[in-house]
Amino acid sequence: MIEKISDFFPENQRNVWYKWDTRINQIREIRIRVNQNIQVVTDKENILEIVYSAKEIDEFFRYICHDSIYAFEEERKQGYIMLEGGHRIGVTGELSVAEDGRYMVNAARYINIRIAHEIKGIGEKVIKYICDGNGLALNTLIISSPGIGKTTLLRDLVRIISDGNVITKGVNTGLVDERGEIAGAYRGIATLDCGKRTDIITGGGKALGIDILVRAFSPKIIAVDEIGKMEDAEAMFRAGVSGCRIIATIHGNTFGDILAKIEMRDIIKMNIFNRFIQLYYDEKNNRCANVLDMKGSMICGHILLQA
Numbered sequence: 686m687i688e689k690i691s692d693f694f695p696e697n698q699r700n701v702w703y704k705w706d707t708r709i710n711q712i713r714e715i716r717i718r719v720n721q722n723i724q725v726v727t728d729k730e731n732i733l734e735i736v737y738s739a740k741e742i743d744e745f746f747r748y749i750c751h752d753s754i755y756a757f758e759e760e761r762k763q764g765y766i767m768l769e770g771g772h773r774i775g776v777t778g779e780l781s782v783a784e785d786g787r788y789m790v791n792a793a794r795y796i797n798i799r800i801a802h803e804i805k806g807i808g809e810k811v812i813k814y815i816c817d818g819n820g821l822a823l824n825t826l827i828i829s830s831p832g833i834g835k836t837t838l839l840r841d842l843v844r845i846i847s848d849g850n851v852i853t854k855g856v857n858t859g860l861v862d863e864r865g866e867i868a869g870a871y872r873g874i875a876t877l878d879c880g881k882r883t884d885i886i887t888g889g890g891k892a893l894g895i896d897i898l899v900r901a902f903s904p905k906i907i908a909v910d911e912i913g914k915m916e917d918a919e920a921m922f923r924a925g926v927s928g929c930r931i932i933a934t935i936h937g938n939t940f941g942d943i944l945a946k947i948e949m950r951d952i953i954k955m956n957i958f959n960r961f962i963q964l965y966y967d968e969k970n971n972r973c974a975n976v977l978d979m980k981g982s983m984i985c986g987h988i989l990l991q992a
Contacts, residue, residue: 687770690715693798695748701735710802713832717742717796719778726832728970739794746793749774762787763864770876771801771869801869803877807834807972807990808841813852814976814985815842815932815960820853822846822906824925824957827934828943829964834972835934836910838964838990840867840879842932843908847880858883859904859929861894867910892920899927908932918952925957939963940981960984 689706691699693715705712708727716724719739725731737745749766750757760766762783766774778794815825822842829835849855860883862868869877870887879885884902886894891909895917898904907924909917912933921931937943940961944953952958961977972991976984 687768687772693749693768693772695744698741698745701733709800712800714800715796715798717745717798719794739792742793742796745796746776758783758789761789764790765864767865767871769869769871771803771866773799773801773864773866775799801866801877802834802837803840803869804834804837804991805841805844805878807838808845809850810988810990811838811962811974811976812842812845812850815962816853821856822853822930822932823959824921824930825932825960825962826912826943826958827932827962827964828937828940829934830936830938833964833966834990835964836866838962838974839908839910839932839934840877843867843883843906844878844880846906846932847882855880855882856905857903859895859898859902859907860885861891861898861907861909862887863889863891863894863910867908890916892916895920895924899924899929904929906930906932910934911936912952913946913948915948915951918955918957921952921957922955931957938965940977944981964990 690709691702691706694702711727712725714726717737719742720736723733723735757766775797776790776793778790779792780788781791783789815823817823827835827838843858843860846853847855847858860867860879862870862885865887868875868879868885873887875885895907898907907929912935943949959979963975965973967973971989974988974990975986978984
């Protein structure tokens with residue numbers, strides 16, 4: 686399990702990273718670009734006096750692939766590699782066409798280390814606004830631009846719904862974790878807490894994962910990250926017909942942004958979602974949420990999730 690920033694790097698590159706180890710909970714991303722200063726993103730941008738050559742990036746890439754980049758061929762086609770703990774390493778540079786028509790990274794030159802953060806308790810701030818009178822979560826869509834914490838909130842809501850609390854009773858929950866970020870799945874095993882009644886599918890498409898959960902696991906709630914395709918909506922609609930409720934996330938800044946997306950208009954018109962949670966940073970850089978009803982009207986605003 687990666688617990689320190691220096692753990693991401695091979696031993697001969699760690700010296701410059703030891704001083705960042707105690708700040709791992711503050712770091713969102715580390716961006717490494719060949720022959721450019723490294724960028725560390727916390728609540729602000731930190732430009733370091735560190736420059737990686739192509740050789741050093743190659744050493745880093747081999748290290749995260751356990752010195753066998755060919756064993757990670759599928760990940761190279763996806764453009765990212767998942768590490769234990771839910772951390773995602775985005776990789777690009779020189780691409781080539783793979784046999785199945787997809788592109789594969791041959792020479793890594795640009796790296797983005799996205800640090801996964803497990804923050805328990807933030808879901809407690811909104812759970813009462815997204816449950817019905819019986820304590821069962823309503824169909825909910827979390828709206829957020831990148832880096833504000835929609836996956837972190839989704840994970841905590843899954844944990845709460847699965848385990849139960851004073852608002853909601855624990856129910857069987859299905860999680861479609863396509864990229865392994867929500868559960869921190871590593872080789873199919875969750876390394877982050879998603880609750881004791883949660884069944885997890887990693888890899889594959891969202892629509893396929895939803896259908897498998899409905900047919901084989903009978904969940905009350907299905908959670909899925911970053912929807913956007915019509916096939917996702919159709920799968921969620923089928924799940925609803927089968928009696929399952931959905932909690933999902935999507936990229937966007939506001940409810941209006943979602944309505945402006947052609948592929949989302951039909952999803953909204955289908956009235957799949959009863960609640961919308963809009964995440965944002967306020968003027969003091971606090972992570973906050975607004976909860977909206979199915980028409981986009983405010984139910985509760987400026988809920989402080991994390992200072």
